[in-house]
Amino acid sequence: KQEVTQIPAALSVPEGENLVLNCSFTDSAIYNLQWFRQDPGKGLTSLLLIQSSQREQTSGRLNASLDKSSGRSTLYIAASQPGDSATYLCAVRGDNYGQNFVFGPGTRLSVLP
Amino acid sequence: EAQVTQNPRYLITVTGKKLTVTCSQNMNHEYMSWYRQDPGLGLRQIYYSMNVEVTDKGDVPEGYKVSRKEKRNFPLILESPSPNQTSLYFCASSPGQSRSYNEQFFGPGTRLTVL
Numbered sequence: 001k002q003e004v005t006q007i008p009a010a011l012s013v014p015e016g017e018n019l020v021l022n023c024s025f026t027d028s029a030i031y032n033l034q035w036f037r038q039d040p041g042k043g044l045t046s047l048l049l050i051q052s053s054q055r056e057q058t059s060g061r062l063n064a065s066l067d068k069s070s071g072r073s074t075l076y077i078a079a080s081q082p083g084d085s086a087t088y089l090c091a092v093r094g095d096n097y098g099q100n101f102v103f104g105p106g107t108r109l110s111v112l113p
Numbered sequence: 114e115a116q117v118t119q120n121p122r123y124l125i126t127v128t129g130k131k132l133t134v135t136c137s138q139n140m141n142h143e144y145m146s147w148y149r150q151d152p153g154l155g156l157r158q159i160y161y162s163m164n165v166e167v168t169d170k171g172d173v174p175e176g177y178k179v180s181r182k183e184k185r186n187f188p189l190i191l192e193s194p195s196p197n198q199t200s201l202y203f204c205a206s207s208p209g210q211s212r213s214y215n216e217q218f219f220g221p222g223t224r225l226t227v228l
Binding site for chain 2: 032036042044049093101104
C-alpha cells in the first residue's frame with residue numbers, strides 16, 4: 001500500500017529565504033505527483049503537477065522535482081514571502097490510472113516578515 | 114469560470130439523519146472523487162468515479178454512498194451519519210485517462226458536524 005510522508009512537518013523561515021519541502025513515497029509505480037497549498041480552513045489550490053515521465057516542473061518562484069526511482073519529490077520555493085505561509089501537500093496517483101490518490105500529511109510553512 | 118462546487122459549505126446535523134452533499138464540476142472531467150480531512154490523519158479518499166456509472170471505493174468508504182448518473186455531478190450520501198463522520202469533506206475532479214495532463218481540481222470543502 002502506498003504511503004506518503006513529508007518532511008519537515010513544520011517550517012518557519014524569515015522572508016526572502018529559499019526553502020525546500022520534501023515528499024517521499026514508498027511505491028515508485030506512480031502515474032503522477034501533484035503539489036498543493038492549503039490555507040487554514042480553505043480548500044486545496046494546485047501548484048504543480050509532475051507526470052511520471054517528467055523530472056521537474058516550474059511555475060514562477062516554485063520548482064518541483066521528481067525522482068521516481070528513489071520515491072522522492074521536492075518543492076523548491078525561491079525568495080519566500082509572507083503570503084507563501086500555508087500548508088503544502090503532495091499527492092501521488094498510482095500508475096494504474098484507476099487507482100486512488102494518496103496524500104502526504106503536509107508541511108506547515110510560516111514565512112515571517 | 115472552471116470550477117468544482119460543493120453544497121452545502123457548512124452543515125450541522127444529528128446522528129441518523131440522512132444527508133447528501135452535492136458536488137458539481139463544469140470542466141467536463143471524467144474523474145471525480147471525494148475526500149475527508151481530519152486533524153492528524155490528513156486527506157483520505159472515500160470514493161472515486163472514473164466516469165458515469167463507474168464508481169469505486171477509496172481508503173475509507175464505510176458509512177458513505179456515492180452515485181454518478183451524470184458526468185458533472187457526484188453526490189456524497191450519508192445514509193445514517195454518526196459523530197465519527199464529523200469532518201471536512203472535499204470533492205475533486207480531473208480529466209480522463211486519455212488526457213496527457215491530469216491535474217486534480219478541488220472544491221471549497223464542506224464542514225460537517227454530526228451531533
